[in-house]
Amino acid sequence: MKACVHPREEPGTDPADLPGGTAHGRGAGRAGDAEAGGDTGPHRARARLRRPRPFGLRTRMVFAFLLVAAVSCGTTAALTYRAARSAILEQTQNTAVSAFREQVDALALDLPLDETILREMLLNIARQGKPRPWRVYAEYGALRVSSTDRPASSVLTPELKARAHAREGVPHTSFQRVVKGGTPYLTMAVPAVFRTHHEQGTAQPSGLVVYAVMELREDEANIEALVTAARDGALPALAIALIPALLAARGVLRPVRELRRAAQSMGRGRLDTRIHAKGSDELSELARTFNESAAELERSVAELRRAEARARRFASDVSHELRTPLAGMLAVTEVLDEDAGALDSDTARAVRLISAETVKLAVLVEDLMEISRFDARAAELHTDEVDVADCVRKTLISRRWTDPEQVHAALGEGIRARLDPRRFDVVVANLVGNALRHGRPLVTVRAYEDEDGALVVQVSDRGPGIPPEVLPHVFERFYKADPARTRSTGSGLGLAITLENVRLHGGTVRAANHPAGGAVFTVRIPL
Amino acid sequence: MPRVLLIEDDPSVREGVELGLRRRGHEVRTAATGETGLAALGEFRPDLLLLDLMLPGMNGVQVCRRVRETSQLPIIMLTARGDDFDVVIGLEAGADDYIVKPARTEVIEARIRAVLRRIEEPGGGRPAVEHHGDLAVDRAGLTVAKGGERLALAPSELKLLLHLTAAPEQVFSRQQLLEHVWEHNYHGDARLVDACVRRLRAKIEDTPGDPRYIQTLRGFGYRFGPL
Numbered sequence: 001m002k003a004c005v006h007p008r009e010e011p012g013t014d015p016a017d018l019p020g021g022t023a024h025g026r027g028a029g030r031a032g033d034a035e036a037g038g039d040t041g042p043h044r045a046r047a048r049l050r051r052p053r054p055f056g057l058r059t060r061m062v063f064a065f066l067l068v069a070a071v072s073c074g075t076t077a078a079l080t081y082r083a084a085r086s087a088i089l090e091q092t093q094n095t096a097v098s099a100f101r102e103q104v105d106a107l108a109l110d111l112p113l114d115e116t117i118l119r120e121m122l123l124n125i126a127r128q129g130k131p132r133p134w135r136v137y138a139e140y141g142a143l144r145v146s147s148t149d150r151p152a153s154s155v156l157t158p159e160l161k162a163r164a165h166a167r168e169g170v171p172h173t174s175f176q177r178v179v180k181g182g183t184p185y186l187t188m189a190v191p192a193v194f195r196t197h198h199e200q201g202t203a204q205p206s207g208l209v210v211y212a213v214m215e216l217r218e219d220e221a222n223i224e225a226l227v228t229a230a231r232d233g234a235l236p237a238l239a240i241a242l243i244p245a246l247l248a249a250r251g252v253l254r255p256v257r258e259l260r261r262a263a264q265s266m267g268r269g270r271l272d273t274r275i276h277a278k279g280s281d282e283l284s285e286l287a288r289t290f291n292e293s294a295a296e297l298e299r300s301v302a303e304l305r306r307a308e309a310r311a312r313r314f315a316s317d318v319s320h321e322l323r324t325p326l327a328g329m330l331a332v333t334e335v336l337d338e339d340a341g342a343l344d345s346d347t348a349r350a351v352r353l354i355s356a357e358t359v360k361l362a363v364l365v366e367d368l369m370e371i372s373r374f375d376a377r378a379a380e381l382h383t384d385e386v387d388v389a390d391c392v393r394k395t396l397i398s399r400r401w402t403d404p405e406q407v408h409a410a411l412g413e414g415i416r417a418r419l420d421p422r423r424f425d426v427v428v429a430n431l432v433g434n435a436l437r438h439g440r441p442l443v444t445v446r447a448y449e450d451e452d453g454a455l456v457v458q459v460s461d462r463g464p465g466i467p468p469e470v471l472p473h474v475f476e477r478f479y480k481a482d483p484a485r486t487r488s489t490g491s492g493l494g495l496a497i498t499l500e501n502v503r504l505h506g507g508t509v510r511a512a513n514h515p516a517g518g519a520v521f522t523v524r525i526p527l
Numbered sequence: 528m529p530r531v532l533l534i535e536d537d538p539s540v541r542e543g544v545e546l547g548l549r550r551r552g553h554e555v556r557t558a559a560t561g562e563t564g565l566a567a568l569g570e571f572r573p574d575l576l577l578l579d580l581m582l583p584g585m586n587g588v589q590v591c592r593r594v595r596e597t598s599q600l601p602i603i604m605l606t607a608r609g610d611d612f613d614v615v616i617g618l619e620a621g622a623d624d625y626i627v628k629p630a631r632t633e634v635i636e637a638r639i640r641a642v643l644r645r646i647e648e649p650g651g652g653r654p655a656v657e658h659h660g661d662l663a664v665d666r667a668g669l670t671v672a673k674g675g676e677r678l679a680l681a682p683s684e685l686k687l688l689l690h691l692t693a694a695p696e697q698v699f700s701r702q703q704l705l706e707h708v709w710e711h712n713y714h715g716d717a718r719l720v721d722a723c724v725r726r727l728r729a730k731i732e733d734t735p736g737d738p739r740y741i742q743t744l745r746g747f748g749y750r751f752g753p754l
Contacts, residue, residue: 323607327629328539331547334632338550362629369607384701384717385746394702394713416746421702425714 057256058249065245066238073237077230085223092131092219093175097188099130100212101173104190109206113140118208122147125210132218137211155185155213164189164209177216184216255283259290271298316372322365329358360491367493371477374500381420381504388415388447388455395428396445406441407432412448417455417527423501427509430494431459431521437490439463439519454507455527460520465513474511475499498523528552529643532573534564534590535605536582540628544577547632553639561585565593568600575639578622579605580613588613588620595621601642601682618722623683624709625719641710642682645669657692660754662731662740664692673731683708684727687720691741691751700748724749 103125122136126147136147137156144151155178163174175188192208258275265273273294277287333355340348340355373379389411401407428445435443439461446458466474473479478492502509507525514520531553535541538559545555556571558564561582568576576594580587587604594600604617604625614625623642626635657664663672671678671688680688686708691699699707701717709719724743728735742750 320607323629324537325539328537328541328543330629331540331543331632331635335546335550359631365629382716382718386700386702390702391713398712398714421714422716 058246058253061249061252062242062245065241065248069238069241070234073234077227077234081223081226081230084226088219088222089177089216092214092216093177093186095131096134096186096212096214097173097175099128100125100134100188100210101190103128104192104210107192107210109192109194109208113143113208115143115145118143118145119147122210125212129212129214132214132216134212134214137213138208139211140208153211153213155180156187156189156211160187160189160211161209164191164211167191184220186214186216188212188214252283255287259287262290262294266294266297271301312372312375315368316376319365319368319372322361323369326358326362326365330362333358364491364493367491367497370497371493371500374497374504379500379504381423383418383420385416385418386421386424388417388419388457389413391419391421391424392428392445392447392457395425396432398425399429399433401432401436406436407443407445409445410447411445415447415449415455415527417525419505419525420501423504427498427501427523428457428459430498431457431523433490434494435459435461435463435519435521439465449527450524453527455523455525457523457525458520460514460518462518465517466511466519468513471511471513475509528554529574529639530554530556530571531575531577531639532564532567532571533557533577534559534561534582534587535577535579536560537579540579540605544632544635548636548639551632551636553636561587561590564590568594573600575601575603575643577603577605577635577639580617581607588616591617591620591622595681599679599681603638603642614716615718615722618719619725621681621726623681623723625716637710644710659692659695659752660740662692664689671731678730680730681726683719683723684730687723688727688731688741688751691749695752696750698744698747698750704749720749 107121107125118138118140122138122145126134126136135153137151137153138145139161146152157176157178160174160176173188173190175186178185178187189209189211192206192210194204194206255275262273262275271294274291275287277284277291336351336355340351343351370379392409392411396402396407396409432443432445440463441461443459443461446456446460448456450456470479475495475498477496480492499509502523502525505525507523509521509523512520512522528551531548533541533544533548533555535544535557536559541557541559545557548555556567556573558567562585564576564578565585578587578590582590591602591604594602602622604614604622605628606614606617606625607628617625624638626638655665655667657666661674663675665671666689669685669689671680671685687704690704690708701720702713702715704720705711705715705717706713708723709715711719724741725735728738728741731740732738739754740751742752744750
């Protein structure tokens with residue numbers, strides 16, 4: 001299976017092409033929590049991607065392969081060794097034992113024996129050693145004779161001798177393998193019997209026991225060679241086992257890694273991420289399933305975005321369409337106001353109502369347009385370096401909020417900030433206007449630079465404060481704290497626009513209640 | 528009372544603004560397209576042009592450029608907020624100010640008056656003609672000449688130059704200039720100032736890229752000189 005991540009390149013499906021199509025969500029109107037700024041998730045995820053894992057899938061697979069190879073090599077070698085060893089030794093042993101027995105049986109015993117005859121006989125047997133040369137020893141009473149220059153062998157164990165003597169009358173061969181001085185020996189003992197001619201089958205012990213000692217060094221060398229061969233075969237087998245182990249691990253790990261990367265890419269909002277899925281194994285199936293799910297997700301997200309974009313465009317279009325007739329109407333409201341006095345009272349009231357509502361409608365439509373621009377991310381920031389205290393003072397003066405019993409300004413002098421003066425004016429005016437409408441004087445406006453070097457503008461009032469259940473919603477559009485109040489004095493968009501304007505400056509705005517009473521709105525903009 | 532030519536394609540806006548301004552004593556001529564508006568210019572001889580940016584056929588920016596080729600007639604653009612791109616192009620094309628629609632007649636009239644208002648004379652005792660480098664500024668005759676050659680300055684350009692030269696080497700913030708030259712409020716659109724400075728530099732500076740007369744002080748604003 002071959003796998004590789006590639007964001008499909010199709011014109012028009014790039015999320016950036018769609019309004020509001022960036023990766024982080026908008027979370028419109030979360031009161032008291034208007035944090036602006038990107039998330040750091042993807043960076044952490046990327047750092048995690050390449051961390052070596054001591055007990056990862058690859059290590060475990062390689063270990064498993066090696067273990068299986070080692071166990072099978074070892075078992076095979078051990079079984080082969082055992083079977084071969086016993087086959088070799090047994091064959092040697094059987095040949096030797098039967099040859100020796102034959103030789104001893106063929107002896108023409110002429111009792112009693114003297115040393116010379118016995119030695120002659122032993123030398124004769126010694127010459128017939130099969131399959132290897134042997135040395136022959138004989139015990140006859142106290143007589144010890146051998147085919148070599150030493151009459152007795154230290155290789156012959158008392159145990160063997162005891163076995164040979166145990167049933168002297170019965171023709172049998174005892175044998176034993178002995179290792180002495182690092183050399184393996186096969187030792188055999190045959191008690192010589194003679195048979196009476198008239199009583200067939202009964203054997204009489206002759207008192208002579210013949211021993212043979214055969215070196216097994218050559219056989220051991222053969223077995224040794226077997227062990228070496230087994231080892232020499234097993235080690236390369238283990239080394240070779242590493243290759244399929246690594247290949248298998250790679251075969252599994254690569255698609256897994258690609259899947260992981262693709263999943264992360266999806267998580268970062270690249271919904272057009274796909275995996276090349278070839279082959280028909282389980283991992284390719286998984287990759288195909290991933291692709292299908294991704295396509296499905298992309299389709300539904302695109303559908304949602306289209307719907308959202310349609311809704312936004314509709315709001316924007318409606319405001320645009322309303323604006324043109326309003327421009328005409330608004331231009332003539334003064335004509336209505338001036339002439340209303342000359343009309344009869346009902347007509348005059350109607351005319352004044354139309355005039356007043358036209359002005360409000362114009363404000364509402366302007367605010368809607370502004371919100372549409374924020375939603376379409378078309379709002380532009382035209383910054384200029386301004387004196388903050390001057391800026392706030394001008395806002396208060398231009399709104400005629402100059403009565404010191406209504407609005408008190410405590411402004412830190414000499415703070416210069418890069419702001420969009422128009423938008424900053426809207427922020428301050430909306431907060432102060434809101435405090436005057438919903439709170440009670442004295443409304444205090446503070447501006448200072450905090451210890452983190454951010455500009456803080458705080459607007460507080462001495463009213464009843466914001467009910468806790470309303471607090472999370474104050475920045476929502478058209479949010480009505482009291483459902484009985486069908487229409488607020490403002491457009492209902494003031495605080496939502498405030499929030500967006502602050503965000504556009506990269507800042508935050510929070511709503512809270514002061515412990516001593518009254519609502520406190522705090523704007524924080526990094527300088 | 529000033530004579531105003533209004534070029535606006537939407538009938539209700541055209542009629543509403545015309546009605547409102549006429550009530551306040553202005554003599555108003557209206558045109559529905561740029562072409563008819565330009566044709567009416569020579570015959571009506573307005574004191575001010577109120578120009579919608581979005582026009583069918585020849586658009587507002589093109590009309591603005593065409594007017595500036597031959598005259599320094601005060602021009603105020605009518606725009607919708609959000610048509611930010613057009614505003615900048617309109618200002619670059621030589622418009623003196625702009626009004627965001629919908630606007631009350633009161634606001635429109637205030638802007639008209641502001642654009643038409645002559646800059647206040649800063650007390651007597653000054654010579655009628657001031658010389659700054661190659662520039663000769665005649666405060667009484669409201670003309671500016673460079674190297675003896677008279678410059679064609681739009682009203683906003685002239686007012687800006689007069690304001691700056693009245694206090695050479697003094698730094699004015701964009702907000703201050705907006706308040707004093709354009710009579711906007713402090714929080715107005717500083718791009719008006721920047722566009723006007725660019726146009727002015729193109730006319731009075733030897734090398735507009737390296738200005739000598741109107742200097743920028745980063746983070747503070749503009750000043751005239753020092754030469």
